[in-house]
Amino acid sequence: MEKQVLAKPMNPKDPRSQPVPQGRDYGVVRILSKDIEGNLNVYVGLTKIKGISWTMSHAVCNLLQLPKNKKVGDLSQDELKKITEFIANPKLPVHMLNRRIDFETGESKHLLGADLELKKEFDIKRLKKIKSYRGIRHATNQPSRGQRTRSHFRSTKRKNPARKAVSTKPTTEGKK
Numbered sequence: 001m002e003k004q005v006l007a008k009p010m011n012p013k014d015p016r017s018q019p020v021p022q023g024r025d026y027g028v029v030r031i032l033s034k035d036i037e038g039n040l041n042v043y044v045g046l047t048k049i050k051g052i053s054w055t056m057s058h059a060v061c062n063l064l065q066l067p068k069n070k071k072v073g074d075l076s077q078d079e080l081k082k083i084t085e086f087i088a089n090p091k092l093p094v095h096m097l098n099r100r101i102d103f104e105t106g107e108s109k110h111l112l113g114a115d116l117e118l119k120k121e122f123d124i125k126r127l128k129k130i131k132s133y134r135g136i137r138h139a140t141n142q143p144s145r146g147q148r149t150r151s152h153f154r155s156t157k158r159k160n161p162a163r164k165a166v167s168t169k170p171t172t173e174g175k176k
Helices: 042-046 054-063 077-088 113-129 133-139
Strands: 028-031 034-037
Touching (some): 028 042, 028 077, 042 054, 054 077
Antiparallel strands (some): 028 034
16 A cells, blocks of 8 residues: 655745756856856855855845845846845944944945955054054964964974984993
């Protein structure tokens, strides 16, 4: 006697219940100068952009009313334009932005891609220049957030190959 497996009825409004055609090529979608594979969900795909965290991706999906599990390759040009405009100028609470109270301008903003890397690099150079504790730790390749260094972070402590082992045994050269 065989058991019959009943298929779950499909809800036309729920995107998760839509069958995905097998072998479909979604291609690559370019958002904010970053190539994102089209077969990724929107929620996951947005995190591939440097400067967009899972929280930011969640906020983008909710505020623009995009289903999180929709494929990036299925997004229309209008949806891509909305995503790009929103990420470029996010209207989010200050605590969700990655650059709060900028050192030079005093304003809060959200940086992406190369801008984020450059600002981070300039901040570290500034810390080194003013010789703050964090700057000195960066310069010596040590952790700057209070971790212990007795067992870890030993990459800077290398053995000196030129130094020879000194023997503690007395020599018997002058005695006969």
